[in-house]
Amino acid sequence: MQPIIAITGSITPIQNDPNYAAFDATYTPHFFVEAVIEAGGIPIILPINNNYPVEAILNKVDGLLLTGGHDVDPRFYQEEPHVKIGSLNLDRDHHELKLIKHFMQAGKPMLGVCRGMQLINILQGGSLYQDLSLYPDWAIQHVQKSELDRVTHRVKIDPNSRLGQWMGTGDYVNSLHHQAIKDLGQDLKAIAWSGDQLIEAIESTNPAVDLLAVQWHPELTHQNQESSRAIFKDLVERASNKK
Template sequence: MLIGVTPQSRNTEGLFRTRIWGLLEPYVRALESQGASIVILPPQAGDRLPALLRQLDGVLLPGGVDVDPAQFGEEPIPELGEVSLERDALELFVARYTAQHGIPTLGICRGIQVMNVALGGSLYQDLPAQGFRTVQHSQKAEPPVLGHGLELVGHSPLDKLFEPRFRVNSYHHQAIKDLAPGLRAVAAAPDGIVEAVVLEGHPFYLGVQWHPELLPAQWGIFRLLVEAATGQRVR
């Protein structure tokens, strides 16, 4: 079972200064716990990326830095954080491709935001600066502390795992503003911020705003991706 994952980068120090593209361990552990084998989707793939995506059974778009507001037609506000143009280009292409070709896809934190922007939606660049101050979306406490509650709305694969109301961790300051055409909100925070989406008519295109990879009790979300990918392989 091959699951492609988009990487994040960091600069190294010392004699051989360079940039490393890789994956954070919690994503690896969560996917491997469900029987998945991981393929890193490199930004350098270029024209080879569609052929690579066609070999996969599913895709994970993980968390990371902010999405450049130029991608949804806005000027940056002072509270905007670090962005990565290379990662934006890679993940926006991947999110559109998997949406168009029915490839099972899970987006986490930044990943749900990328899904929304890729399909024509927009983001709040900074929740506190844009009027959302009553819910702890960027919690200071480390896992396994949970930051806030949310409520499921309508039907989605999340119904298989959670009660209608449950609690999640929360480590973000950007969030969905205008929902992209075709996406449907399936969970919301108490202040109305979208916490999960699905793509109508797609076999499995799920985005969540929290970080289930840090909560082993919620690794069932990764099982949903692997199950959908297994079904895709059979077809």
């Protein structure tokens, strides 16, 4: 049986008009859905909700895909908000941090993308650069302006990592983030770096925790790049093996 992959959802207003508030939508970018299906998984979208028990989700799904989106509230890593911080969603932060914690404890597979990687790092006691302007060695364009389905900058991959199984040590990725990992959290290992030495991917050093997280957006390049497809195939395979 195909594994079921839970994809974290967000919420967006249908129109900027309070009269349409009843039609606000739970959504996830469709490329995540396509990538999971093409990898052999069955996707379901988890709405932002801090009332339903996470245990009920754990019993129904085989893996978790943490999507990109909002900046994470800096209170979670004991900082005041910088003037360049983007939009926040505290309910989403609480919801997804709870999901990560329970999936870690259950040993169920996770894939974090962009914000997803940053949330994993924060849960483990790490911190973020709230804006890349705060990173003293910033030298590469990490906020891609166009053609997000195309790769733009090189990443150095640890050949002994999970990513190293299918990505070359000098592979290219796309890039769409103005925040990045500053202090790496406990029991996490950096396995990929950009040319200006920002952390681009992490995995856990705890053998009981099954996770991979990347800073770039493989869901946008999976139709054009084999290594991007392999990231989702890996999640589905890990989830299938844990069933």
